[in-house]
Amino acid sequence: MAGIDMKHLNGKSVYKGVALGKVLVLKKEAYIVKRVKVENPDEEVKRVEAARQKSQKQLQKLYEKAVKEVGEASAAIFEVHQMMLEDDDYNESIENIIRTQEVNAEYAVASTGDNFSEMFASMDDDYMRARAADIKDISERLVRNLSGQSGMDTEFEEPVIVMADDLTPSETVQMDKEKILAFVTVHGSTNSHTAILARMMNIPALIGVDMNLEEIQSGTCAVVDGFTGEFILDPDENVQEAAKAKIAAEEEKKNLLLKLKGKENVTKSGKKINIYANIGSVGDMGYVLENDAGGIGLFRSEFLYIGRNELPTEEEQFQAYKQAVQNMAGKKVIIRTLDIGADKQADYLNLEKEENPALGYRAIRICLSQPEIFKVQLRALFRASVYGTLSIMYPMITSVEEVMRIKEIVKEVKAELKASDTPYKDVEEGIMIETPAAAMISDELAELVDFFSIGTNDLTQYTLAIDRQNEKLEEFYNPHHKAILKMIKMVVDNAHAAGKWAGICGELGADTELTETFVNMGVDELSVAPSMILKLRKIVREME
Template identity: 35%
Template sequence: MERSTIVRVHDGLHARPATRFVKLAKSFESDIELIKADKSVSAKSSVKLMLLGVKENEEITVRATGADAIEAIEALIGYLENPRSGTEEEGASSVETKSAEPTSKPQTALYSNETKAAGNMRGVAASEGVAIGPAFGFFPAEIKHENRLLGAGEISSEIARLKQAFAMVQQRMDKSLATNNLAESDRGIIAALKDIACDDELTGSARELVHGGIDAVSAVIGATSRIAADFASMDDPYLVARADDVNAVGRQICLALLGQDDANLDAVPAGAILIAEDIGAWDLARAPLRRIAGVICGHGGATSHVAIIARAHGIPAVLGLGRSVHALQNIKTVALDGNNGDVFADPDQATADRFHEQIGKAKTEKQALRAYKDIIPKRADGTIIEIAANLGSLEEIEAAQEAGAMGVGLFRTELLFMRHIHLPSEDLQAETYATLAKAFAPYPVIVRTLDIGGDKPISGIDFPDEENPFLGWRGIRMCLDRPDVFKPQLRALLRAAVHGNIKVMLPMVSGLDEVRATRALIEECAKELEAENKAYATFDLGVMVETPAAVMIAPMLAKEVAFFSIGTNDLTQYIMAADRLNPTVAKLNDVTHPAVMAAIELTAKAGVEAGIMVGMCGEAAGRPDLIPAFVGMGLTELSMSPSSIQRAKKCVLALGQVGDQEGK
């Protein structure tokens, strides 16, 4: 029997989700296949599964034959439809998801000693930050083919030798996984490597080559090279990076066959910059990472496991230097910039001074900002300025709390809708919003109603083809036309309001009638809940000011709603008539343009005069250079990414202190 579905696993079946999927498949007796287009593979081989290249939102068929086929299909389909599959099991960290990607845009690797300054090379910016220190070269000897032809009587003993080597590597990895000093993110990576070492595709290919008369070392090199080449030919950067993992596992098996211990990183001195042509994730995960100040590597990219480990531990890294990394083998000192991919071999004094200054500033700033986590910033007149977080999912709650968020200024509900193959139920939505409310009580949680359009379609809603979806059927326009979608969300919000300080914000408002129509629906939903004897509570209703129309009628809107939240991202593109996703007009997308700042000021004035709260949830809310102007306009709430919260608190606090001094 078989069944098809749309894959909702976040980022598809990459290493960890594939590993978990295979483990689940192996728990059933049935033969199980996964089918994509016209290609099918065994669901019990993680290598074959990853090579299938299953991505999020692709259609997949699960086919099972055997006594427990029905149970197998139900379980595996459920796995594929769960966005968090592979990231939440067995305490695993989600370091392999998009949240683990570098914050700076990776640079294209240059496989030469191209210079912009003396001694400068450039690779892939894989983990942000800067570092300078003594160079520690890690260039273990290459393992070569033995090219030994076996006699008929030698094959069985060589197969036994190969089997023993695979078992030894798996045991070593199990031993590492059993230690208590391994970070959860690194544990997940080693588990994925172990799965490759156990996979039938690798073990079977190597055995076949030995049966054909090739020695075990050459067979392992041949098998891993073929599988690595398959990964390298994929069109997904993450899967391409898995070629390095296959080669790293192959190296460990060859060393076990040769009875050799691999070179290790135990001797790396504190503060050193690790330099290598290639570093296996197995080697780096077991290394004394606290001693390593930076990583430079000839292989790898921003989605490699080496990059993931470096980012998880806050280690600056530049990868993808190619063969030019060998020019760094005999240097004494090296500096690297993980923000742009620059590497300086034996930097001159001026360059070294610049790096030391940058490192000192970053360290000092990070330590100093921690003091602002629990600060409640106020204006000079004592008015509290709430510094809140912009969130898109429940997984982000912890980061916001750790940063000291004073509630949520924007919860984007569209991800909740996009994650599911069907529209999320009222109960699921109510549970999600209630979890948010409880997590931040008594601070407010502002939930934006579904803001989705033709540019981001979701299951259950058919969007028309539009020339410009940003100016089309989206946000409140779509919701009011689809009460079957909108009412369950409003009912869920009313139910969640029992558990905390829920506020509701309407996106893309351009007229008073949209607010009034929504209020009528809310009243209708409240009556329904009361009749059904379900607990609910009222909430403040506000609007997201992001259209020029909303700015122009702000004084009238302020009489209809409890708060404004200015969405600077869309407001800027609409004021400037410049698509914010179009790089050719990027220079026009400037929130500091006088026209945009005037629109913000008009909105703030209307809200202040009406006595309602005025906040901001666009990217500009976290900019220290603009916060003084926004607070001066009368904004009393600023919502931003968690990483900007402590800096924003510091900025507001400084404004209050300046005001106190001026008043004396």
């Protein structure tokens, strides 16, 4: 009979995988904020202050829990919420509504929350739009604390498929990670907090599923298929069996790969290659360790600069780099200096709109034009160097002069650290080869640096003169183009001739069709998404 009631829904998958289990529908308590006339507005203003202090304490607790579980960078959202609670405009609006309309605190907070989040939601800027959800989050928290009701129940007995309208960061952090099989939400974006968390935890997640949560009972059996984007409620036995088979096949693949953990990346004839991980923030560290990476070949420092209103401080950067090198316990961590511009923007840097951003003011060009920003990052990097094995890598190099200028700035930074008795280590310094110019003079550059890392995405784009974001050009974009492979070979040979090593950290490094080609070329290191590490190890170990 069950088959008749089966319900098929579709969503956008943020992480591939399959889950089968009971759903838990997270409904926010239906608390209706009533508008009540009050005799004593002063009393209401005091109540808001008390609720604000209570909220601050809760957020501090959440922050501490999140730092332990998902790392400093991902926990920063709760610091943002704490700052928002102190925002003058927000608080003045609440007080103003209480006094002018002589109404209760709950109503004043809820109205202010609605007004502000609508204002943010209508802005052009993605970052500001995302803040609308944060304003909602803090306003709901204040109202809950004012009215003495508890929040969403995030404690569950058995592992479940979590369903919700959308999940705020504070909700996802409170959940017991061991008990989540999958996430399914009505709203959300592929780079929302829920999506990032799902990828971190290796669990399937669907967003944008058009469903009415009121009609769905918690405890209903369901299947989430991250490969097809399907969400099936009340699956019949055939669907359940098929899901179980898929889960088993995934498990088997995973277990086969896990057998490769701790094994070396060596071909049958004894040729060794390093397989490292590319990551975008400290929060991704769990992935790196879980997939047994030999090190981190590209740690993008942009996450510290993007999605905020001012430059990160030296201390903040130092803490993030230190955490990364400590977590890797002596394995190599190659941190790329600020690579912003082109498709990655930070408004407070006031980068003007450019005709050709990919050929514009970006990466090392910003650092050399605004050395004060560069120096703060370098100081943080050198200070973190004493906690593990850190290497520094400079992006978008096109000339010998740029490298000489970087060397001068590094010398100044080391002198400053020495003068203030701040410990640091001399670290390996390398450059990214992502312009044809750098590839053509790689023989000269090799004399000046300790290593090369080839950024194939940009190298392909600049060599073929094709904007990689332009969908119309897909048929012309050929990353296997002979010119690219010849350049890679040339760079590797030039590095070896100078006694230096060369790796690849662009998407091409994870292209399994080319793994053998790269090993035969003598590439020393491939740095790829953590989920690709064991797959590449398998290919390398099966090579002759």
